[in-house]
Amino acid sequence: MWNIVQCAVQGKGHIKTDIPCQDKTFSLRSNDVEIIALADGAGSASLSHFGAELVTKKICEFLSQKFELFFYNSDGATVKREIIDYLISELENLSRILNCTLKELNSTLLAVAIHDGKYIIIHVGDGVIGYTRNDELKIATYPNNGEFVNTTVFLTSKEAIQTMSLMKGELNDIDGFALMSDGTETKFYDKKERCLAPALKKLMNLSRVMKIDCLQKEIEKFFNLVLRESTSDDCSLIFAAQEDPLFRGYNYLSTNQKKDLFQLRNRLHCKRQIKRYDEILKFAQEPKSIYQISKKIKLKQKYCRKYIEKLFERNLIIQDEKGHFCTAIVMEK
Amino acid sequence: MDRNMLVRMQDLVENPTPRVPICLCLDTSGSMGAVEGECVPTGEKFFSDGQEWELVTGGTSRIDELKKGVELFYDAIRNDEIAVYSAEICIVSFGSDARTILDFANIERQTEIPDLWAQGDTAMGEGVNLALDLLERRKKEYKDKGVDYYQPWLVIMTDGTPNGNDYEYNRAVQRTVEMVNNKKLTVFPIAIGDESDLSSLNKFSPNRPALKLQGLKFGEFFSWLSKSVSKTSQSTPGEVIKLDVDGIKGWAEL
Numbered sequence: 297m298w299n300i301v302q303c304a305v306q307g308k309g310h311i312k313t314d315i316p317c318q319d320k321t322f323s324l325r326s327n328d329v330e331i332i333a334l335a336d337g338a339g340s341a342s343l344s345h346f347g348a349e350l351v352t353k354k355i356c357e358f359l360s361q362k363f364e365l366f367f368y369n370s371d372g373a374t375v376k377r378e379i380i381d382y383l384i385s386e387l388e389n390l391s392r393i394l395n396c397t398l399k400e401l402n403s404t405l406l407a408v409a410i411h412d413g414k415y416i417i418i419h420v421g422d423g424v425i426g427y428t429r430n431d432e433l434k435i436a437t438y439p440n441n442g443e444f445v446n447t448t449v450f451l452t453s454k455e456a457i458q459t460m461s462l463m464k465g466e467l468n469d470i471d472g473f474a475l476m477s478d479g480t481e482t483k484f485y486d487k488k489e490r491c492l493a494p495a496l497k498k499l500m501n502l503s504r505v506m507k508i509d510c511l512q513k514e515i516e517k518f519f520n521l522v523l524r525e526s527t528s529d530d531c532s533l534i535f536a537a538q539e540d541p542l543f544r545g546y547n548y549l550s551t552n553q554k555k556d557l558f559q560l561r562n563r564l565h566c567k568r569q570i571k572r573y574d575e576i577l578k579f580a581q582e583p584k585s586i587y588q589i590s591k592k593i594k595l596k597q598k599y600c601r602k603y604i605e606k607l608f609e610r611n612l613i614i615q616d617e618k619g620h621f622c623t624a625i626v627m628e629k
Numbered sequence: 630m631d632r633n634m635l636v637r638m639q640d641l642v643e644n645p646t647p648r649v650p651i652c653l654c655l656d657t658s659g660s661m662g663a664v665e666g667e668c669v670p671t672g673e674k675f676f677s678d679g680q681e682w683e684l685v686t687g688g689t690s691r692i693d694e695l696k697k698g699v700e701l702f703y704d705a706i707r708n709d710e711i712a713v714y715s716a717e718i719c720i721v722s723f724g725s726d727a728r729t730i731l732d733f734a735n736i737e738r739q740t741e742i743p744d745l746w747a748q749g750d751t752a753m754g755e756g757v758n759l760a761l762d763l764l765e766r767r768k769k770e771y772k773d774k775g776v777d778y779y780q781p782w783l784v785i786m787t788d789g790t791p792n793g794n795d796y797e798y799n800r801a802v803q804r805t806v807e808m809v810n811n812k813k814l815t816v817f818p819i820a821i822g823d824e825s826d827l828s829s830l831n832k833f834s835p836n837r838p839a840l841k842l843q844g845l846k847f848g849e850f851f852s853w854l855s856k857s858v859s860k861t862s863q864s865t866p867g868e869v870i871k872l873d874v875d876g877i878k879g880w881a882e883l
Contacts, residue, residue: 443813445647445777486642488775495640514635522636611635
């Protein structure tokens with residue numbers, strides 16, 4: 297089972313010029329195939345957000361239907377041609393509906409499909425595709441920017457098929473894939489060292505223990521508050537991380553595991569502290585204020601805050617827009 | 630408790646800001662000493678830069694206005710919160726020979742613009758070749774350090790006809806035209822004064838005709854240039870490019 301998390305935010309530059317977010321992500325689970333996709337609309341193309349939205353949806357549908365056929369076809373050039381032709385044909389249909397040229401719908405495309413212990417990767421244009429294997433974060437495909445940072449290859453470019461990356465293989469120990477747009481690269485991809493930021497692995501690991509909707513909200517908050525300040529471009533990220541079969545929920549963690557989680561190994565009275573953490577997490581499964589929590593665990597607010605701080609630190613609890621706290625870790629699968 | 634603990638800053642990367650390398654290739658030949666505005670003839674005449682001139686007092690010379698314009702450009706870049714981190718400027722002058730007045734560096738380190746003196750002939754070809762060499766060298770430095778960059782800019786400003794080495798002039802034209810046609814360079818050819826030869830400037834720019842500066846409005850031009858730098862620094866991918874590729878490849882595997 298794969299946990300999928302995705303996020304796309306409008307860049308400062310597009311907010312200023314009133315252009316919608318041109319980064320789109322999509323995921324699909326169909327015919328036992330898990331697919332994630334990301335597309336970054338061309339900056340100069342006025343309707344590229346429609347193009348990006350279409351190609352992410354269509355590539356997921358296409359790969360869910362054709363996974364086995366593509367995987368067992370040793371002629372990569374033919375597979376590339378079929379994918380490009382299909383997407384162009386879909387874009388042409390859309391251009392007729394919107395009464396625009398194909399170029400106005402231009403975008404890049406990144407996609408990963410997973411089925412029965414196998415994967416297929418597709419990449420046209422900039423952005424990065426990473427993966428995790430044995431707790432190591434690696435890169436599958438690199439950005440295709442050409443010489444200048446504001447140029448790249450798009451799906452409708454005549455260079456699309458020549459420069460497209462197409463990969464397949466057995467998963468073996470691969471347990472996560474991540475796709476990011478060039479806006480997200482600013483903080484998540486080191487261009488000199490050509491490696492991914494450790495933060496990405498952390499997010500993928502968190503998806504194995506955190507409630508997905510909570511993690512998604514926190515990632516969006518991070519993108520809006522932090523990532524957007526470092527670039528004027530739209531930023532997007534989508535990843536799929538395989539569930540950890542050993543983690544059945546917070547309620548099933550042993551006392552020793554909780555001691556490690558809360559860094560209480562050498563502390564006295566840790567059983568009482570763990571009991572308080574248990575109570576808070578159980579109580580805050582629905583959003584609660586600090587007053588309500590301190591009343592529940594019978595502790596003054598100023599001491600209750602210290603517990604909340606620790607839970608925050610460990611990403612076990614989040615704070616909503618109203619300032620209420622909500623349990624973010626999965627209590628029971 | 631309004632803070633985001635999800636990702637620590639030390640777990641993220643810091644990439645250098647993509648750069649816009651700009652070379653100002655400036656005519657500092659004798660004719661740039663020409664004066665406009667209220668001036669008084671002294672009655673003396675002299676020959677310089679291929680023509681005869683009348684010595685005057687008062688007025689404002691082209692070279693002084695040019696220097697003010699360059700200083701205004703630097704100030705505008707420093708005051709632009711986006712361009713200040715992306716623009717990198719070098720200045721080349723051409724009179725009887727071509728010189729690097731100010732090499733590429735972070736704009737914060739270029740605190741003083743050296744004086745410009747009007748003297749000698751108009752070795753335009755030599756100046757443009759030097760400018761192109763400096764731009765290429767800077768791009769290589771960016772590549773070596775993993776710094777992204779935008780298409781470089783070459784601003785050529787002259788008030789006369791090139792009278793340097795013909796071979797150097799033709800070589801400069803050929804190099805510039807090739808780069809512009811391959812979308813590797815943006816050229817801004819600017820003609821100053823009434824004696825400028827637009828046709829020789831136009832040869833450097835197949836896509837954009839040379840512009841004639843209105844009077845000595847260097848300030849207006851450099852103000853526009855600084856705004857253009859800021860806009861470029863915020864641009865996102867939107868153009869098709871030609872890439873060196875080996876043809877369609879088959880499958881690859883992790």
